[in-house]
Amino acid sequence: MQETQYRHSYSLRSQLTVLVLLCLLPAVLALGLLAMRYQQYQHSTLSEQSQQSARLLQSTIEGEVQQARQLLTALSIHPALQQDELAPIRAQAARLLLPGSPISQLLVQDRSGRPVLRLGAPLAAEISPEATLHRLAPLFAGAPQRVSAINLQGQNLLAVDLAVPGSASPRYVLSAIFHADWLGKTLRELQLAPEQHVSVYDADGNLLATGGAARLIWNQSSEASLRSLLHQRQTAIATAETSAHSSYLVAINHPPQALTSVALATPQHLPAHGMLADLAALGTGTALVLLAVAALAGWCSIRLWRSMLALRDAAQALAAGQPYTLDSMGFLEAGQIAHAIQSLQGNLRRHQARLESQVAERTAQLEKNRSQLETLYATAPVGLSYVDAELRYVRLNEFLAALNRQPVVAHLGRHVADMIADADLRREVLADYRSVLETGQPAVNLPRSGHPETSPDQLRHWVISYYPQFGSDGRIVGITGLMLDVTEQKRIEAELRQSRQLLRSVVDNMPAMIFLKRLPDLRYEMFNRYGAQLYERADSDELIGLSDADFVGAAAARSLPPPTASYLMRRPTPWWKLPKNPCAIAPARRAT
Incomplete structure (x- = not known):
């Protein structure tokens, strides 16, 4: 029955040829999709590179301007x-x-x-x-x-x-x-593209200098938009068009308190030349690979067709435990192998589905962990930071950034010492970080005090902990910092100590014996100075921890009524007689 079913089947060679042709169409479609995605990637990369170049260029120019200002200040x-x-x-x-x-x-x-x-x-x-x-x-x-x-x-x-x-x-x-x-020298040192144009403005948006490509003349709408961004004194990126209808990507960088701002204009067609060359190379390589696969498939089909009969006979003979010979037969064996492959493919698909499910679960868990970390950084009422091994900020939350009166982005990449204005606090924090880097051990609950930028006239108190993070080589790659503001707790503790001292002063100076017993052993927890004088003790601390048995004996102490009875004073001495019942304890009342 199987021989009848596969007798009119196509040869393996023809099926491989059709398969190669069918694979060619998806490959062409995939190549087109890849080209589109590659173009999107190039545009995104161009935006990021433009922003980075503008930031670096502005930082370089601002540094040179600041050096000139410092030189003039020294002369002035x-x-x-x-x-x-x-x-x-x-x-x-x-x-x-x-x-x-x-x-x-x-x-x-x-x-x-x-x-x-x-x-x-x-x-x-x-x-x-x-x-x-x-x-x-x-x-x-x-x-x-x-x-x-x-x-x-x-x-x-x-x-x-x-x-x-x-x-x-x-x-x-x-x-x-x-x-x-x-x-121009600065642009050459930073290796900017010759097609890019740079404009330097002052803090009020007035043009100071231009460099790079020929000066661009924007159309009316683009000119107004760029002027608006410059007057807003912020970092931004926008698309602008010249009067010659050329499209540019303009990255504007104007950090706070800077004397200059930079606008870097990059032609949006700049990556197109490289992209076309890459696509041409990719298309040529794909075509060569497909041709090689087609030739290899034809050659393999001939060999596979000749060997399939022998493989079929051998497999059946081995399954039946009988001897076999390699005689030539029809294309029935290809169908039998296809059936076996289909079964194997079903198993692979089940394993793949299980694997994809596990990957999806792991991805969801990672996303959940990331979301929880973002939520923690955004909502935690404590300062959180993460610095690299060079003590430069990699991440921190708004709570910590607010203490320095700087946004989070202003901290990133900056050294810890650059962001702490209080010299004493800066010295202590740097010492803490160096200790963690040298020992590799976490430093927990370190009390620190200082004057933050938000309240320079008020002394604030914090409890700071540092936890190192190690890389695969065992070296410290970063340190997580946690800072808890305990200023209010310090104030409450001071007020509590003052209240306790005031209460102790009042109790010690009252002309009556006052004491406090703890449960359940009824030993004295507190005794005022007047009571100690009645016992002829120089210091009331000598009575702390004693019980009635220490004064009247254990047997007499057991015969005493509950704590609501009158307190029995020490035994009278031959030379001093204690008045009868000098201090009585009022009967206890049940709280209602």
Whole structure:
């Protein structure tokens, strides 16, 4: 019956050929889907890289501007400048202006805008006093410092200006003028793409310098949108279009308190060239693989067809325990093998379904754990942090970030010491971290006190614990910190100690014997000073822990009525007689 069923079946060679052709269509569809997903990935990667590049570029530019401001500050506080002695200023500036500095020239300008001292490389042209007065007008009006641009022969030069205070108005204005190619050099050092365009703005959104590709002219809507983002003084990324209908991805970075902001424009077609090359290589490789598979399948089909008969006879003979010969027969054996493969495939599918179910369960559990961790960081009324082995913040919650008056994102990547303003607290926390790094042991419940940024005039108290996390090599890869604010508990404890001291003072100075017995052994827990004097004891602490039996004997103590009876004083001595019943205890009343 099986021979009749498979007698008219197609040959293995033809079926493998059809199978290769059928596999080709999904491969082409998969290649198209892969290309689409690859394009989405490239766009997402481009956004992330643009933001990172803008952040790095802004940090570099801001660092150079801050270095220039610090140089000007060092010159402005020189005593010789207040006495109009410029020779010491020239010598001091020459020492501070190091080789390789982005600063091209240092200027000291008087109230008329005229430079009274120049130091550094000469500029391409002279700056007119009128232009200088117009540029420095905010400083003469009271602004302590600013970043401005000097338009010289159609090119903007970045300048950092600092006012030197005088009696009524600034005595001088110090200016540090950057090299004309400092921005281009910075872009080359950061290895930005030649197609990218960089614009540097001041804190008010005024253009200071441009670099990279040719200056872009945005259309009206894009110009308004970018201006709005710049005036909002925040970090953002937006899509903008030029007047030539070219689409760009613009990453704006403006950290708080920064003197400059950066806008990095990247063409959205920038990754397209590499993507086309990758897709071409992928398509060629796929086609070659499919051709090789087709050729290999044809060759294998011939060999498999010739060997299938022998395999069938051998399998049946082995199953029956009989000898067998390798005679040529029809294609019946392919069907029998297919049936066996189908059975095996069913088992594999069941195992695969079980495995997928387990993977789904593990994934759900991991997602649940992650959600619980996120909820813990978001809602826990304690400070939580995680730093790497270099003590740089990797993660922390809003509770801890609020103590430093900085957002969470401002902490990430920063060293612990950079975010703690209190010097004593910073020194103790760094010592705690170093102890955990050196010993590898957790440090738990360490009391620490300091003045946080949120309340610099109030001393706060915390209990801090540190728990190290180890990598696969046994080294510490991070430390989890937990900080509990116990300021209120400290205040309550102080008030409780004060109340106890006040109560003790009142009880000790009352002209009556007052004592307290503990249950169930009825030993004295508290005795005031007046009662101790009645017992002729110098200190009431000598009576703590004693019982009635210590004064009247064990037999007499057992004959005493319950605690509501009168207290029996110590035995009288030959030279002093205790008054009868000097202090009676009122009968106890049942609470209602």
